[in-house]
Amino acid sequence: MAAVAAPHAIEVRGLRKSYWVREGGLLRGRRRRIEALRGVSFTVGWGEVYGLLGPNGAGKTTTVKIIATLLEPDEGDALVAGYSSVREPLEVRERIGVMLSVERGFFWKLTARENLKYFGLLYGLDGRELEERIEELLELTGLKRLGAENRRFEDMSLGMRARLGLARALLRDPPVLILDEPTLGLDPPSARMVRSILRKLASRGKAVLLTTHNMFEAEIVCDRVGIISRGRVIAEGSPGELKARVSDRVPVVLHVRASPTEAEALAQRIGGAVSRLTERDGGLLYVRVLADPESAERIIQRAIEEALRLGVRVAEARIEEPTLEDVFIALTGASEEGGGGG
Amino acid sequence: MASLKSLVKAELGVQWWWLKNNRVMLVLSFVWPYMAVLVLLAMGYAYGSIQNMARRLGVDEPVVYLMAASMVAFAASGIIDNASGVAQWHRWLGTLPYVYAAPHRFPVYLVVSGFAGSLFIATTNLAAMLPGALAVGGLRAGLGLLAVFAVMIIASLPLVGIAVSAALLSLLAREEGNVLSFLNPLLLLLSGVFYPIDVLPRILQWMSVLAPVRYVVEAARIASTFTGGPVRAVVVASYYLAVMIAVYNLLSLKAVGALESAARRRGVF
Ligand SMILES: Nc1ncnc2c1ncn2[C@@H]1O[C@H](COP(=O)(O)OP(=O)(O)OP(=O)(O)O)[C@@H](O)[C@H]1O
Ligand SMILES: [Mg+2]
Numbered sequence: 001m002a003a004v005a006a007p008h009a010i011e012v013r014g015l016r017k018s019y020w021v022r023e024g025g026l027l028r029g030r031r032r033r034i035e036a037l038r039g040v041s042f043t044v045g046w047g048e049v050y051g052l053l054g055p056n057g058a059g060k061t062t063t064v065k066i067i068a069t070l071l072e073p074d075e076g077d078a079l080v081a082g083y084s085s086v087r088e089p090l091e092v093r094e095r096i097g098v099m100l101s102v103e104r105g106f107f108w109k110l111t112a113r114e115n116l117k118y119f120g121l122l123y124g125l126d127g128r129e130l131e132e133r134i135e136e137l138l139e140l141t142g143l144k145r146l147g148a149e150n151r152r153f154e155d156m157s158l159g160m161r162a163r164l165g166l167a168r169a170l171l172r173d174p175p176v177l178i179l180d181e182p183t184l185g186l187d188p189p190s191a192r193m194v195r196s197i198l199r200k201l202a203s204r205g206k207a208v209l210l211t212t213h214n215m216f217e218a219e220i221v222c223d224r225v226g227i228i229s230r231g232r233v234i235a236e237g238s239p240g241e242l243k244a245r246v247s248d249r250v251p252v253v254l255h256v257r258a259s260p261t262e263a264e265a266l267a268q269r270i271g272g273a274v275s276r277l278t279e280r281d282g283g284l285l286y287v288r289v290l291a292d293p294e295s296a297e298r299i300i301q302r303a304i305e306e307a308l309r310l311g312v313r314v315a316e317a318r319i320e321e322p323t324l325e326d327v328f329i330a331l332t333g334a335s336e337e338g339g340g341g342g
Numbered sequence: 343m344a345s346l347k348s349l350v351k352a353e354l355g356v357q358w359w360w361l362k363n364n365r366v367m368l369v370l371s372f373v374w375p376y377m378a379v380l381v382l383l384a385m386g387y388a389y390g391s392i393q394n395m396a397r398r399l400g401v402d403e404p405v406v407y408l409m410a411a412s413m414v415a416f417a418a419s420g421i422i423d424n425a426s427g428v429a430q431w432h433r434w435l436g437t438l439p440y441v442y443a444a445p446h447r448f449p450v451y452l453v454v455s456g457f458a459g460s461l462f463i464a465t466t467n468l469a470a471m472l473p474g475a476l477a478v479g480g481l482r483a484g485l486g487l488l489a490v491f492a493v494m495i496i497a498s499l500p501l502v503g504i505a506v507s508a509a510l511l512s513l514l515a516r517e518e519g520n521v522l523s524f525l526n527p528l529l530l531l532l533s534g535v536f537y538p539i540d541v542l543p544r545i546l547q548w549m550s551v552l553a554p555v556r557y558v559v560e561a562a563r564i565a566s567t568f569t570g571g572p573v574r575a576v577v578v579a580s581y582y583l584a585v586m587i588a589v590y591n592l593l594s595l596k597a598v599g600a601l602e603s604a605a606r607r608r609g610v611f
Pocket of ligand 1: 213
């Protein structure tokens with residue numbers, strides 16, 4: 001693989017990009033500038049899974065599209081295996097596999113096999129080689145096991161579509177993979193399958209760039225993570241390194257048996273630090289509070305008092321290790337809906 | 343660089359698979375050309391009678407002429423429609439980024455795909471019309487139809503550059519539709535399929551000299567009068583077409599480059 005000669009699989013340098021959008025009526029529309037990227041830089045090494053982690057509208061898809069030669073930046077450049085996405089798009093396209101959206105991007109009336117055959121031909125494969133590659137990928141992604149290889153795309157589940165999307169990205173066995181939210185909306189088995197394939201590919205020396213807003217995913221599959229918010233990479237490092245950054249704050253987690261509004265009220269009363277509700281689990285709600293290590297126990301004390309006052313039952317209270325989510329909340333200011341700048 | 347051959351295969355393949363999985367469409371594509379002939383015949387009655395129309399258009403064999411003409415109507419300027427149609431289609435399906443990120447230049451893809459599309463339509467039309475032509479006009483009519491088919495393919499060559507520009511424009515316009523679809527009726531009007539060119543306003547007559555489709559219709563007319571025979575028709579039309587192929591495509595080369603990079607800046611892919 002000649003591409004390995006380049007020091008980085010992907011090198012993104014100072015990307016800036018604005019979109020112009022029209023707003024208003026049919027005739028009296030106004031143009032407004034949305035700054036999607038304001039100087040994004042990072043590198044992805046060979047054999048590395050790099051996660052671009054950020055809230056909605058942070059600029060993840062914009063970054064990915066620029067690297068994949070689909071979009072031209074206003075400033076900056078992205079190098080793939082040493083080739084410029086802006087000036088040498090054909091060289092870059094030879095070396096990448098792309099997956100942008102899980103539920104679209106195939107011919108609805110064609111089967112999984114026919115779809116793969118079409119894109120294989122489009123990507124320059126043919127004959128025996130293509131047939132064999134398709135069989136291999138149907139096997140690898142579990143589509144064959146699911147009996148989906150001759151099913152039309154319109155009749156496939158989201159999980160099957162994601163597997164098919166991954167199979168297409170892998171058709172030419174490219175050294176660099178670029179995946180935009182590859183596990184969005186997938187059930188745990190499908191997401192696990194996708195993640196394990198990505199790890200396997202990285203162990204064979206390929207570079208994988210994925211975007212996600214799933215912290216758990218970033219933590220378990222990524223060697224390194226870049227946190228992107230409002231068009232800037234605001235922190236970068238391995239999940240461990242990033243977590244060390246918030247070691248001055250520990251998460252206090254309460255499991256409460258309460259309605260969402262009650263839990264919200266409780267979270268507010270013990271707040272000060274950011275608190276939020278996450279997943280529901282057998283009628284229990286989780287309330288998280290970031291505290292500095294000294295005051296953590298005092299916060300538990302106060303939480304139980306407040307819970308009593310509100311008539312909310314606390315099933316469990318404990319001090320946890322910080323997760324990537326805490327890093328994310330600390331750095332991006334908690335809001336999931338970051339919103340684009342502009 | 344992925345080979346052109348596999349690209350052609352991909353585009354023809356997708357047409358075929360699509361029809362295979364949509365059987366009703368396959369049947370309909372054999373019925374449509376005859377429906378077009380019926381419409382044209384109905385127009386003939388607007389002239390008073392079919393014979394009247396034949397005289398007005400200067401043809402001997404109105405039914406064969408109409409078959410050839412409707413084939414033209416379906417396919418000669420079809421490359422413009424097809425290239426834009428393909429681009430829009432990929433946008434609707436969400437396949438556009440994957441097609442764009444394939445290792446071809448996108449304009450090359452559009453040309454191949456536009457051609458595959460119009461060739462596919464033209465071939466189905468030919469397959470559908472041939473039995474009809476043979477039944478009505480015998481072997482000579484059948485040969486005439488084949489000759490028109492050949493010229494028709496050549497006739498779309500001058501439109502290649504325009505077709506690619508139109509496709510890129512339709513993507514840039516961010517409209518959910520083919521913004522240049524008005525071009526096709528215009529080309530057909532200028533072609534003399536429906537009205538003899540000499541009844542058009544002077545300015546349109548001048549414009550028709552520049553419309554490649556006109557020469558295909560000319561060929562169809564000659565073929566249907568059986569005077570010069572299909573061979574002469576092909577030669578005459580080819581001469582004009584060769585000039586147009588060179589001029590039109592050189593002119594649109596610059597436009598294609600500019601439009602593609604505008605599309606890439608705008609984020610349409
Ligand atoms: N084609 C476009 N035209 C106008 N604005 C756009 C376009 N694409 C993206 N934007 C805007 O640019 C900003 C960044 O969008 P982008 O899609 O890159 O974010 P993202 O991180 O992928 O978000 P998400 O998690 O929702 O997918 C957003 O504010 C978005 O509204
Ligand atoms: Mg996105």
